[in-house]
Structure formats: structure tokens, C-alpha cells
Amino acid sequence: MVFVPIKVNVLLWRVVYNKLPTRQNLVDRNVDIPSFLCQSCSLEVEDCKHVFVDCEVASQVWIKVVKWLDLPFPLIINVTELLYWVDTVSLPDLKKKVLEVIVLTTIWMILQYRNNVFRSPAMKRSGIFETLVSGVYIIQLFKKKNEIFGRKDKKYIICVFFDEPAK
Numbered sequence: 001m002v003f004v005p006i007k008v009n010v011l012l013w014r015v016v017y018n019k020l021p022t023r024q025n026l027v028d029r030n031v032d033i034p035s036f037l038c039q040s041c042s043l044e045v046e047d048c049k050h051v052f053v054d055c056e057v058a059s060q061v062w063i064k065v066v067k068w069l070d071l072p073f074p075l076i077i078n079v080t081e082l083l084y085w086v087d088t089v090s091l092p093d094l095k096k097k098v099l100e101v102i103v104l105t106t107i108w109m110i111l112q113y114r115n116n117v118f119r120s121p122a123m124k125r126s127g128i129f130e131t132l133v134s135g136v137y138i139i140q141l142f143k144k145k146n147e148i149f150g151r152k153d154k155k156y157i158i159c160v161f162f163d164e165p166a167k
């Protein structure tokens with residue numbers, strides 16, 4: 001994985017090792033909560049796999065991201081598999097780094113959406129992808145210390161993927 005901010009690394013670790021305070025995990029710890037259903041869709045039990053992979057909020061975002069990048073759609077079963085796909089997908093090195101940044105940012109944003117469902121104003125579902133594509137969130141997340149390849153320019157990141165000259 002590329003160098004990412006510590007907060008993103010910590011999040012990934014917590015997701016992969018199922019350490020996030022999802023409703024399922026809270027119930028398992030005997031925490032009294034009103035429901036163990038997903039905070040985003042209210043349809044299924046909220047565990048890590050649901051939040052980041054199975055929830056329609058997440059699955060719709062992943063479909064859009066993969067289409068956007070014009071990559072063959074991977075079989076995503078859980079976040080570990082998703083990271084494995086990023087690691088093994090056949091791409092030139094620089095594109096792979098950009099893919100890593102985009103995937104990590106997407107995971108981060110899905111969690112932000114889930115955490116903000118009951119806040120006002122709530123983040124829009126469509127906002128996850130739109131903000132991602134605009135590069136704004138990528139930059140906000142990674143801008144400290146020029147964390148993306150030593151460059152700040154969001155256009156550069158996107159151009160790397162689409163073989164466009166950075167303006």
C-alpha cells in the first residue's frame with residue numbers, strides 16, 4: 001500500500017480485524033443500542049462486511065468507482081479481498097498507487113457517510129461518488145505533508161489514471 005495518513009491506516013486495520021464499533025460488534029459487547037440494523041439502509045445487520053461491501057450504499061459506490069476507472073469489476077466478498085484485488089490487479093505501478101489512494105479514500109468516505117446519517121445536514125449518498133470524482137476529498141484526506149507522491153495537485157492524481165496531461 002502507498003503511504004497513507006495514519007488515520008486511514010488505523011481505519012483499515014480496524015476494518016480488516018473487525019474492530020470498528022459496528023452495531024453487530026456493540027451488540028456482541030452487550031452494549032444497549034436501539035437496533036443492530038445498518039445505520040445507512042436499515043435492512044441488514046450492521047457489521048464491517050455489510051458497511052463496506054454489501055450495503056447498497058457501498059456496493060453502488062464501488063460499481064461507480066470501478067466503472068469510472070474502466071477496470072474489470074472484481075469479485076468483492078469483503079474488504080480483505082478488495083485490498084487483495086488492488087494489490088494484484090494488472091496495472092502500471094503509478095496507476096496502481098492511484099488506485100490504492102482512490103480505494104482507501106472510498107473506504108474512508110463510506111464510513112463518513114455511515115457516521116453522518118443521523119446528523120444534519122446528512123451527507124447525500126450521491127455525494128460519496130461525486131466528491132470522490134472531484135478529487136476534493138482525496139486532497140482533504142491526503143494533503144498534509146504532500147502525502148500523495150509528494151504532490152498536492154488533485155488533477156495530477158486523476159490524470160494519472162486517465163492518461164491525460166496534468167494541466
Ligand SMILES: [Zn+2]
Nearest residue numbers: 038040041055
Ligand atoms: Zn446497509
